[in-house]
Amino acid sequence: DQQVKQNSPSLSVQEGRISILNCDYTNSMFDYFLWYKKYPAEGPTFLISISSIKDKNEDGRFTVFLNKSAKHLSLHIVPSQPGDSAVYFCAASPFGNEKLTFGTGTRLTIIP
Amino acid sequence: DTAVSQTPKYLVTQMGNDKSIKCEQNLGHDTMYWYKQDSKKFLKIMFSYNNKELIINETVPNRFSPKSPDKAHLNLHINSLELGDSAVYFCASSHGTAGGHNEQFFGPGTRLTVL
Numbered sequence: 520d521q522q523v524k525q526n527s528p529s530l531s532v533q534e535g536r537i538s539i540l541n542c543d544y545t546n547s548m549f550d551y552f553l554w555y556k557k558y559p560a561e562g563p564t565f566l567i568s569i570s571s572i573k574d575k576n577e578d579g580r581f582t583v584f585l586n587k588s589a590k591h592l593s594l595h596i597v598p599s600q601p602g603d604s605a606v607y608f609c610a611a612s613p614f615g616n617e618k619l620t621f622g623t624g625t626r627l628t629i630i631p
Numbered sequence: 632d633t634a635v636s637q638t639p640k641y642l643v644t645q646m647g648n649d650k651s652i653k654c655e656q657n658l659g660h661d662t663m664y665w666y667k668q669d670s671k672k673f674l675k676i677m678f679s680y681n682n683k684e685l686i687i688n689e690t691v692p693n694r695f696s697p698k699s700p701d702k703a704h705l706n707l708h709i710n711s712l713e714l715g716d717s718a719v720y721f722c723a724s725s726h727g728t729a730g731g732h733n734e735q736f737f738g739p740g741t742r743l744t745v746l
Contacts, residue, residue, distance in 0.1 A: 551733060562635070562721050562737030563674070608674065612733055617662055617725070618687055619735060621674040 522546045523611050525622035533630050538596040540625050542609035545590065549611035553619070554583060554594045557606045566607075567594070571614075596627075604629045634658050635738035637722050643744045644712055652707045652741045654722030662686075662727040663705035664735060665697060668719040680705055681727055712745045719743070 524543045532538045540554075550571035555563035569576040569583045569592070576583050582595045596603055606626050610619040635656045644650050656663065664687075665677040679687035683699045694710045709716060722738040 553734065555737075560739070562723075562739050565734045565736060568734060606672075617664075617679050617681070617727060617733060618676055619733065620676075623671070623673055 521623070522549075523609060523620050523622040525607075525609060525625045527625050528623070529626040529628070531628045531630055532599050534601060535598045538594075538599045538603065538627055538629070540594040540596075540607050540609075540627065542592045542594075542622055543590060544592075544611050546611070546613075546620070547590070548613040549620075550614045551612050552583070552585060552592050553610045554581075555608045555610060555621075556603075557608065557624070563608060599629045601629050601631055603627060635722055635724055635736050637720075637738040637741050639741060640739060641742050641744075643746065645746055646712055646714060648712050649708070649710045650712060650743070651709070652720055652722075652743075654705050654707070654738060656703055656722075656724040656736070656738075658724055658736060660724035660726055660736075661702055662725050663699065663702070664723040664725075665705065665707050666721040666723060666737075668721060668740070670718070674721070678705075678707075709743075712743075714745050717743055717745045 553568040554566040557563045567581045585592045606624045608624045610621045638653045662681045664679045668674045677691050678697045680699045696708045699705045719740045719742050721740045723735040725735040
């Protein structure tokens with residue numbers, strides 16, 4: 520039973536345009552959400568997070584949006600750069616719980 | 632200046648052998664984790680230790696035994712290796728859930744291949 524889903528296994532975006540990665544969750548106990556970026560042969564790198572008391576969090580080119588009623592979050596990258604090509608994982612946890620549940624990832628390719 | 636390090640990076644071994652993977656973090660974190668990424672790229676937590684105490688133990692065969700000699704180290708020992716144990720194993724660390732936040736920082740992974 521996959522509680523965090525990333526339904527798009529891959530996404531290609533032109534350099535300079537906006538990349539939008541989506542994530543859905545089913546567990547209503549989740550209230551903290553994170554995005555990780557992963558290059559081949561490396562570990563996941565933390566990008567940005569959001570707690571359920573917010574609906575938006577921004578850090579430079581990265582913005583995460585949370586729609587609690589739809590149990591949906593998205594990561595916007597603008598403008599997209601070639602170095603953004605990687606696999607992106609969303610993850611979620613209940614408040615005060617160390618256990619992160621990860622999605623299956625979306626491979627983002629930025630086309631020069 | 633590595634934050635979370637794992638050794639070895641690659642491990643190739645025969646079925647039935649016993650092997651260990653080591654993990655160290657220099658971030659001053661209290662909590663450490665082991666994750667398994669299987670062939671479908673699904674990243675799933677196995678164990679978590681906080682200050683050397685086990686706090687998460689997912690449904691993992693008891694052939695897998697984590698050991699935390701101190702809060703900067705969390706090693707994973709695997710007995711009687713099976714073909715299905717082939718995967719990439721990631722170590723991670725965090726400050727735990729202080730304030731409700733739990734950003735975890737990952738090591739580079741250990742690719743285990745069982746022949």
